Amino acid sequence: MTVGGASGRDEPRGAGATARGFVRVGVAGGIGAGKSAVARAFVRRGCVLSDSDAGAKAALKLAEVKQTLRAWWGDGVFDLAGEVDRASVARVIFADAAQRARLEGLIHPILHRQRAELIARAERDGARGVVIDAPLLFEAGLEKECDAVVFVDTPREVRLRRVSATRGWNEEELARREAAQMPLDEKRKRCGYVIANGDGVSEVALDDEAERVLREIERARARG
Numbered sequence: 001m002t003v004g005g006a007s008g009r010d011e012p013r014g015a016g017a018t019a020r021g022f023v024r025v026g027v028a029g030g031i032g033a034g035k036s037a038v039a040r041a042f043v044r045r046g047c048v049l050s051d052s053d054a055g056a057k058a059a060l061k062l063a064e065v066k067q068t069l070r071a072w073w074g075d076g077v078f079d080l081a082g083e084v085d086r087a088s089v090a091r092v093i094f095a096d097a098a099q100r101a102r103l104e105g106l107i108h109p110i111l112h113r114q115r116a117e118l119i120a121r122a123e124r125d126g127a128r129g130v131v132i133d134a135p136l137l138f139e140a141g142l143e144k145e146c147d148a149v150v151f152v153d154t155p156r157e158v159r160l161r162r163v164s165a166t167r168g169w170n171e172e173e174l175a176r177r178e179a180a181q182m183p184l185d186e187k188r189k190r191c192g193y194v195i196a197n198g199d200g201v202s203e204v205a206l207d208d209e210a211e212r213v214l215r216e217i218e219r220a221r222a223r224g
Contacts, residue, residue, distance in 0.1 A: 021221045023047075023129035023214065024119070024145060028137045028187045029152030031177055032159030032166075034197040038152050039133040041206035045214055046128030050115050052142075053135060059110045060084040068106060072099075094180055108140055115145075128214065138182050138190060148217050151191035158198050 025042060027035045036051075043049050059065055061083065069077055069084060077088040093100035119130050134142050143149050163169040169177075178184075188194070193216070195209045 021218065022123045022127070023217050023221065024132065024147050025129060025213065025217065026132045026134070026137050026143055026146035026149035027152060028143075028149055028191055029197075030154065030156070030159050030184050030187075031135075031174060031181075032162040033152040033154040034162070035133055035135075035152045037203075038150065038195055038197055038206055038210070039131045041203070041210035042129075042131035042214070044207055045210045047131045047214075048118065048122035048127045048129075050118055050130055050132045050134075052111055052115075052133060052137075055111045055114050056107055057086075059107050060086070060089075062110070065106065065110075069103075072102070094176065097180070100180065104136075104140070136181065138187055143190065147221065148193060148213070149191045150193045150195055150213055151188045153188070153194050153196045154198050 025047065027039050027042075029035050039049055039051075060069075066078075066082075066084060069089070073089075073092055077085055077092065079085045089103070093103055115132070122130050132142055132146060134140060137143060137149065160169075160171055160174055163174055193213045195206070195213070197206065
């Protein structure tokens with residue numbers, strides 16, 4: 001991990017948001033890379049979190065979304081409580097790219113509206129910026145909403161160990177999920193910054209890296 005500049009730990013959260021300008025940072029990387037941990041580091045340095053995964057889970061509880069999914073795929077994607085069963089939905093969309101695009105066309109506009117409202121509120125409240133944690137950031141075109149995108153660099157063996165422990169996936173399942181996304185090399189090429197998040201990387205180190213990136217973006221914006 002390369003750490004540049006001062007950590008700024010004596011600076012209060014959100015300090016300088018007005019002077020430096022509100023920044024929008026995207027986070028990208030492989031499944032299990034720890035993108036959420038990196039996003040939380042940006043939150044600790046004064047940003048507000050836009051969590052697309054949490055937003056998508058909430059969207060699946062909306063009555064109009066449930067009605068549409070039932071019309072498309074029937075009762076098989078619902079549990080006994082009448083809620084959308086995400087595992088069943090995953091089986092549908094990862095088996096058929098057209099169905100995946102169909103779902104994204106339904107959910108992404110909802111997430112876009114939620115994100116726009118959150119960003120407007122955060123900027124109004126004087127936050128330093130917003131960090132966008134979205135599993136399909138490039139695939140959904142969200143990089144266009146960002147001043148910069150950070151690639152979270154984590155070895156594959158570490159990512160596999162993480163998803164095995166937290167999601168019960170094996171190597172085949174990880175490969176299947178990643179095959180539905182943009183290749184990692186392409187994601188990395190499109191990012192302006194890299195933060196390493198392998199084994200042994202501490203919260204303090206992630207905070208320092210988030211501060212480094214924020215300061216570099218702020219300096220770039222100040223130069224125009």
